Amino acid sequence: MFVDKAKIYVKGGDGGDGLVSFRRELYVPEGGPAGGDGGNGGNVIFRVDEGLRTLMDFRYQKHFKADRGEKGRNKSQHGANAEHMIVRVPPGTVVVDDDTGEKIADLTRHDQQVVIAKGGRGGRGNIRFKSSVNTAPAIAENGEEGQARWVTLELKVMADVGLVGFPSVGKSTLLSVVSGAQPKIGAYHFTTITPNLGVVDLGDERSFVMADLPGLIEGAHTGVGLGHEFLRHVERTRIIVHVVDMSGMEGRDPFEDWVKINDELKLYNIKLADRPQIVAANKMDMPDSEENLAEFRKNVGEIAPDILIMPISSLTREGIKELLYRVADLLDSLPEPSEIEEIEKQAKAEEGVVYRYESKGDLDFTITRDNETFVIESENIERLMRKTQFNSYEAVVRFGRILRGAGIDEALRKRGAKDGSPIRIGKFEFEFFEGGSDDYLYDDK
Template sequence: MFKFYDQAKIYVKGGDGGAGAVAFRREKYVPEGGPSGGDGGRGGNIIFMGDEGLRTLVDFRYQRHYKGNRGDHGQAKNCSGRSGEDIVLRIPVGTIVFDDGTGETIADITEHGQRIIVAAGGRGGRGNARFMSNTNKAPTLAENGEPGVENWLRLELKLLADVGLVGFPNVGKSTIISQVSAAKPKIADYHFTTLIPNLGVVELEDGQSFVMADIPGLIEGAHSGAGLGHEFLRHTERTRLILHVLDISGSEERDPLEDLRIIQDELRLYSPELALRPVIIVANKMDIPGAEEQLQRLKEAVEDGCEIFPVSAATGEGLKALVYRIAQLLPDTPVPELVNLPVDHLVTKAQSDKRFEIFKEEDLFMVVGKEIEKHVKMTFFEREASVYRFQNILKAMGIDEALRAEGIKEGDKVEIAGVRFDWV
């Protein structure tokens, strides 16, 4: 059975850069050749690409971790390593990508083929040829590759449809979309038959077409998350035109005017921008006795200029006129911009302005900071020249002086990015 998934949380990490090489020219008539170690290759990126053929985030429910390919190491004769191949992940058009830790919007995929790098690969480490200078003609120094960017991402799919059908459960939304398009949603005579949004392409004889979305039934309190409120309302944010479907016959012993008021309030409370979208009221179930009287009440109650289309989804009456009116309105109806998420979706993470911080546990001093942690990961500690350069980095960043101020003594241990050193 197909299941619709419109949210996912995944981990992505760009590929690490390849290590630089330490090598020297060895030629017959060049007894003391210079350094010739090449640079490492760049790590592969993790890229999202919009695909209009996808309608769900189901693939990310089964695989949640994606790691980029590492760049090849540098080689002798100034040969650079090959860059890691990028990994391209196809996601549905209409997906918004958030940083799961901060709530920040990273990308909004709105077009087919749109590409965005969500985890960049690390640069390749420099080979020893790059460290030659007037004072050091034969450097034995090289770098490890830079680590790739890593992050947890939250994906939210908001359907990109021209027209959205909203209304209470069992008012006939699924029947309407099944009549005017090739979509085949589940239809039954009970509430909440539709639990997932359905998309259908409506095609007219003159070649025009538009996408219609059947948004599952809303209930009072949906704006605050009642029922599956946020799950459903999210998909109305991108629709250009809203069709408010009413059971005009009152067959469920409901008042269609009260239903109209409640749904309008739910849209407004969820997002004021939604309440300003163009709306057509669809008075459905006109084939049921008593519908004509209720329709007259509706016409007297709504504001002038608000269009009302009486239809019967069961018999098809009135649907053709509705479809052609929608096609007439859409060319002059702008595509809505991204609606801001409710404040409770955002998480604020405190950011420190310090380049590094030092924490002490007995005789262990832990140094934390992105910059110094990156230097640790890019240092060859097996090579004396690399260790000497790392010590200079500690001094230049002020870490050496800060550790002394914290009272570090001979024999104490220092830990940075999981690597421990003896303080000498």
């Protein structure tokens, strides 16, 4: 089964918690802090495997979670970092954030890889909090949570040549004749509902990959029929071979068919209008095909005089060899695809935006009211809370000191907070104390 779209959940591993520990050695009383840092969580990494052709594996497994880092150890030992999770994907896979619709990565070449969900950093152990003022801190941090997101995978077939055209014009038959591919062939529309790939070997040390793509109908750029399920695959091809039925057996005009298909390509992606195209005038063994071809050449010549039109018959194999050599010559004349380099440059440029997990900057915050409760919203403060071990008195005091230093106490007073007013930050609730003590009552909900 060919699967070219999947939605999956990925989550980086959580960081390991830091440890509160003290040196306990013979003849060394009050030896000082010795709690190590937690290890970093593993990243979820997508890596291209050229041996894969579909997204079938993601039909059955939809959750990918990397391991968390180990907790910090005593004797100032760092917890082990978790191994990264490697997820293999076929070349041509586009990764899109399902919530924002932002394209995260475009994976096109073997062994190319990108971090899709970053693991959390390990929490600091109490050895990190030692200072001249506090020589025996009982403070450590929780590990950060790993990044979690739903992503959509879309596979765009990687092929040198794409066969396009209305249903039942002979694309599948042509592919079966020129390669070892065995596509499903039938005398009805939409026999081909998924792309078929075949390798064409010319015998002169030249070969190329040809894709038989599902048939188009008018309105496909808006999703009518197979619509986008077809059009996404055309974007990857270097050359378009436009197969047109010259027999007109189904009552369609070959020229109108050609115009409609090109319009659909342009409406979907204007860049496809500049893609090199060869017209394969198929079914030339049928009655009236010669007359239709002459009229077709005349009409096409008036709007696209430079386009190459080659008469063929997939049934009798007339003109097939000439068509393949012209395709190979055209491929040789084209520059190597530069899209991969552009994609890699874009990925590097966007890396700080798309894959950044650690937030920076001051503790910016907003305060709103939910009935009697004051709600503080701040990504950085919530991140700090997740790292704070609230079962430690010293950690709670430190957390309160940081909030006061950020001006939150003063802002709450200006908004009308009184002694005992409920304060909510994320899933935690506190009580506000007017006296400015270091004591914060808290309740993890």
